[in-house]
Amino acid sequence: MYKYNDFDEAFVRSRNAQFRLQVERRVDGSLTEDEFKPLRLMNGLYLQLHAYMLRVAIPYGTLDSAKMRQLAYLADRWDKGYGHFTTRQNIQYNWPKLSDVPDMLDALADVEMHAIQTSGNTIRNVTADHFAGASADEIEDPRPIAELLRQWSTDHPEFQFLPRKFKIAVSGSPTDRAVTRAHDIGLRMVRNEAGEPGFEVIVGGGLGRTPMVGKVLREFLPKADLLPYCEAIVSVYNLLGRRDNKYKARIKITVHENGLDKIRELVDARFTQIRPEFSGVDQEHLAEIERHFAAPEFVSGPTAQYQTARDTNPAFRSWSDTNLSAHKNPDYAIVTISIKAHGQTPGDATSDQMRVMADLAEQYGHNELRISHEQNVILPHVHKKDLPAIYASLKEVGLATANIGLISDIIACPGMDYCALATARSIPVAQQIATRFDELKLEHDIGELKIKISGCINACGHHHVGHIGILGLDRAGVENYQITLGGDGTENAAIGERAGPGFAYDEIVPAIERLVLGYLDMRLDAEEPFLQTYKRLGAGPFKAVLYPEAIKKNAA
Amino acid sequence: MSQNFAPKIVTANHLVEGDVIYLTENGDWSRNHSDAEFITDEARAAIRLGFAEAQQERVVGAYLADAKLGPNGPAPIHFREDFRSRGPSNYQHGKQSEQTNV
Ligand code: SF4
Numbered sequence: 155m156y157k158y159n160d161f162d163e164a165f166v167r168s169r170n171a172q173f174r175l176q177v178e179r180r181v182d183g184s185l186t187e188d189e190f191k192p193l194r195l196m197n198g199l200y201l202q203l204h205a206y207m208l209r210v211a212i213p214y215g216t217l218d219s220a221k222m223r224q225l226a227y228l229a230d231r232w233d234k235g236y237g238h239f240t241t242r243q244n245i246q247y248n249w250p251k252l253s254d255v256p257d258m259l260d261a262l263a264d265v266e267m268h269a270i271q272t273s274g275n276t277i278r279n280v281t282a283d284h285f286a287g288a289s290a291d292e293i294e295d296p297r298p299i300a301e302l303l304r305q306w307s308t309d310h311p312e313f314q315f316l317p318r319k320f321k322i323a324v325s326g327s328p329t330d331r332a333v334t335r336a337h338d339i340g341l342r343m344v345r346n347e348a349g350e351p352g353f354e355v356i357v358g359g360g361l362g363r364t365p366m367v368g369k370v371l372r373e374f375l376p377k378a379d380l381l382p383y384c385e386a387i388v389s390v391y392n393l394l395g396r397r398d399n400k401y402k403a404r405i406k407i408t409v410h411e412n413g414l415d416k417i418r419e420l421v422d423a424r425f426t427q428i429r430p431e432f433s434g435v436d437q438e439h440l441a442e443i444e445r446h447f448a449a450p451e452f453v454s455g456p457t458a459q460y461q462t463a464r465d466t467n468p469a470f471r472s473w474s475d476t477n478l479s480a481h482k483n484p485d486y487a488i489v490t491i492s493i494k495a496h497g498q499t500p501g502d503a504t505s506d507q508m509r510v511m512a513d514l515a516e517q518y519g520h521n522e523l524r525i526s527h528e529q530n531v532i533l534p535h536v537h538k539k540d541l542p543a544i545y546a547s548l549k550e551v552g553l554a555t556a557n558i559g560l561i562s563d564i565i566a567c568p569g570m571d572y573c574a575l576a577t578a579r580s581i582p583v584a585q586q587i588a589t590r591f592d593e594l595k596l597e598h599d600i601g602e603l604k605i606k607i608s609g610c611i612n613a614c615g616h617h618h619v620g621h622i623g624i625l626g627l628d629r630a631g632v633e634n635y636q637i638t639l640g641g642d643g644t645e646n647a648a649i650g651e652r653a654g655p656g657f658a659y660d661e662i663v664p665a666i667e668r669l670v671l672g673y674l675d676m677r678l679d680a681e682e683p684f685l686q687t688y689k690r691l692g693a694g695p696f697k698a699v700l701y702p703e704a705i706k707k708n709a710a
Numbered sequence: 711m712s713q714n715f716a717p718k719i720v721t722a723n724h725l726v727e728g729d730v731i732y733l734t735e736n737g738d739w740s741r742n743h744s745d746a747e748f749i750t751d752e753a754r755a756a757i758r759l760g761f762a763e764a765q766q767e768r769v770v771g772a773y774l775a776d777a778k779l780g781p782n783g784p785a786p787i788h789f790r791e792d793f794r795s796r797g798p799s800n801y802q803h804g805k806q807s808e809q810t811n812v
Contacts, residue, residue, distance in 0.1 A: 181726060183767030201771060203794050204804045205728035234803055249803070252726045499800045570790060571798035579793075581800045631788055 155218050155522070156301050156446045158266045165309070166263045169270060173197045174256035181253060198269025199255055202572050208247045208255060209272040210262060214282035214300040214324070215243035215525040215532075219512040222523055224265040226508035232258050237508070239493065239501040241527045241565055241616055242321070243281045244272055248572055270308065275316045277307035277388070281323045283331045284526035287449060288488050288534035290480035293343045293351045296326030298444045299380060302436065306381060313388055317395030318403035320388065321360075328645065333527060335359045335368040335647035336619060338405045339387060342645065346374045353380060357387060357417065358409030361613035365649045366406040369414050371421065379425075382432045386425035390417065450520035450535055452483045457538035463545075470545050472598070473556035478541070481534075487541060489519075489533040490526070491548060492555040492563065496592040499581050500566040501529030510551045514544055527616075528565055530558065561603045561670065562588035565616055569609025569626060570633075576609035578626025578633040578659075583607055586663045591670070600670060602683040604643070619643035621685045622669065623650045624662065635662040637669070639696055640688045651693055653700055665700055672699030718755045719746035719784050720762045721794070722772035730794045730805070731769065732784075733762050739769065741805060743795040744783030749774075 158166075173193070180190040194200075198209040210225075217225075225245055229237050232254045233247040240246055250258060262268055271278060280300045287295040303322055307313065313320070323337040334340025340356035353375045359368025375383055387405075394412065396402045402411075409417050464471045479488040491511060493503050503511070511531055515523045518540040524532035536544060548554040557563045564587060567573065569580030584607055591597050606620030610627075617623030623638035634656040641650030657665045670684075676695055677687045688696060697704075720733035721743075731739040732746035740746065749755045755774055762772035775791050777784040786792040797804025 181767070186766050187770050201723055201728060203790075204730060204797055205723075234801075248798075250728075252728065502800075570793055571800055576790075579799060581798075585800065628790075633789060 155216060156213075156297075156443060162266070162305075163263075166266075166268050166270070169197070169268070170256065170259045170263055173259060177252060177256055192274070195273040196270070197255075197259065198272035199250075199252075200273065200574075202248070202568075202574050203570070203576075204572065205249045206252055206255070207572065208250050208258060208269055209240075210245050210247070210267060210269045211272050211279040212243050212245060212267070212525050213304050214280055214286065214297050215284050215527075216282075216286070216297060217523040217525065218521050219516040219523070221265045221267060222508050222512035222515070224261060224267070226505035226512070228258055228261055229505040229508070231261075236502050236504045238499070238568065239503065239525050239529050239531070241529065241567070241614055242279055243284075243525050243527060244279055245525070246568070248568075274314075275318050275320075276314055277303075277310070277316075277320045277322065280304045280307070281321070281332060281337075281527060283325045283327060284524040284528075284532050285331060285479060285488055285534060286326055286524070287447065287522075288481055288486075289327055289329075289331075290482045291329050292327040292482065293345060294326045295447055295449075296324040296332075296341070296343060298440060298447050299341070299377070300324045301443050301446075302381060302440050303384065305439075306385070306436075313392065316388070316392055317397050317408075318400070318405075320391070320405070322384070330643075330645040330647075331526075333616065333619065333643045333647070335645070336361055336365075336616070336643065337368065338391075339384060340368050341380070344374065350376070352376045355383065355387075358406040358414075359647070360404050360406040361616060361618045362404070363401055363611050364404075364406065365613065365618040366410065367647045367649060368406075369409060371414070371418055378437055379429070381436045382429045383421070383425055385428060386421045389428075390420045390424055394420070450522070452486060452535070453537055454485060455537065455539060457485055460538040460541050463542035467542075469554075469556070470542060473545055473554055474541065476556045476560060476598075477558045481536075483535075485538055487536050487538055489536050489541070489544060490558045491531040491533065491553050492557050493530055493553065494557060494563050494588065495552050495555045496557075496562055496588045497585050498552075498588075500564050500584050503531070507551050507553055510547060510553065514547055518544055528563065530563070557588075557597060559602050559604070560597050561591050561600050561605060562597060563604070564588060565604075565606040565620070567608050567615035569607070569615075573609060575612060576626070577611070577628040578609055578635065580607040580609040580615055580624070580626055583624060583626070583635065583659075583662055587666055590663055590667060594667075596670075596674075599680070600674065600684070601680065602685075603670070605666070606641075616643060617641070618649045619647060620650060621688070622666065624666075627656060629656065633659045635659070637662075637665065637700065639693055640685065642685060653693065653697055654704070655701075668699050668702075669696060672696065715750065715752045715755075716776050717778065717784075718749045718774040719743070719777040720749070720755075720758050720772060721746070721775050721791070722762055722769035725766075725768055725770050733758060733772075737761065741808070743777075743786060743791075744780070746777065746784045748777060748779060748784045
């Protein structure tokens, strides 16, 4: 894990000290809200519906046990004993008092964390594949690159006032678990014909009001060119991006309006100009960063306990079927801890749960934890012999739900239960869908299915790339939910298609139930997942089960 | 009462706590929606909003919200204001927890 150097430490401490004074001046009335708001947002402090919200970055989703314990401490000391993990690998505290926030930031700095650039028109927290450094299908650990980008983008003087916010995601594997095609810049590691690793550079992806799948700007970029090339992209965008209309300011619109060829031409020209300025210091620094991310010393030893537990404990077997992924070391597994127990708020973990996860990481997981954009927690390096013990500990604190990748593993943004921008609630919809399918005992039979819910058009819940997407809207003062179908957040990214008219709050769960039961009737066999059935049959039959009345009317 | 004016209340968040608060008739702030001053006149609404906005050291984000008269006093119309007056639906946090504790 990356360790702050003196510069990082001094920078964060001085920002915190500045902010402490700014808060004091706001509370004593010397700063107005108009003056203070941009200052608090620069430090990740939002005002939501019921309280302030502090958004803390978890760079590329990586934590160690000490950081996780500190997040638990913050939750207990200054919040209501829990935190909410988001789709951007951040954690949000929903109830801080303004006067406590400087202390919270200092406590975060004690474990090398902060909330800088989690808001504003800057380069936001750089996200990465949550299986980074562990996955069997990975070419290289993407986190050193993500860390290099983090350092380069933090307080970058040229990029503090971009036309709009800017999000970068990195995947070290051709299998895209970081939704790189829905980011302003997506970097997906691939090999060229000579077998060398480099990046496919994707630009102009994004969800929100105008969802767009990112376009490939460069099929293969050598690793050594990455930083100057990204700088070239952002500086072209900084000049060309529209500042006259907030809704047209993201780079996806810049790319759309100017065309990919024009953008490529400008980026290449800028790249040629600035490339010589990158004298290689960045590469030396990258080599230094890479040392921080050296793989742990994997232990070898028999894994028989794992097989025995699978054979004797059906609940463990079910959990290991859904919550484990292939590790690059065959004696190891990647554990995804579901923080989506049926009926719970997706992405919320209590301080006790955080501490248990921190303990497990320390005891069995080489002290590493990850947060996924799907709002779960990962133990990336677990020897298979330890899996039964981990499962038993997780079970005690309600963290052993066997549902990863299934219908109740729902992404849901905070929606109108917290978010000031929301047009409807998302959390209770997620809770009810999970509870309903748990009652029906169909979840495992249904198989892989990604439901993603957003409480407004900003699409923090990634609904456009859900196999089933749900968007909560305000229709004439009433909550209304629109369904999209066929979205995909992987390397085959696709934006879901709107199914038809929206559903009222009390109709949305029955509608999802009809849709999923309809799928069970339509699929070729149990091996054909929802998305594949949808691609094979198209939207027609799914609309028919969603809107039976319309069909009757047309037939009449 | 001016015609075509939908009645309003003035609401904001407490500067330090962040909690939702309502402007009362005597110029104080209450945490209960039903204590809010029920404003039926457009000019009065503008004056009261200005009064609220001037209290920079106490409140943040003051605005006018539609309201109706309920049995206990002003009640929210839009579901957003209804949620703001209670708290989130996934936990007993915010106002609803305080109210059940009283
Ligand atoms: S999608 Fe909308 S409601 Fe949900 S968190 Fe984002 S801005 Fe808030």
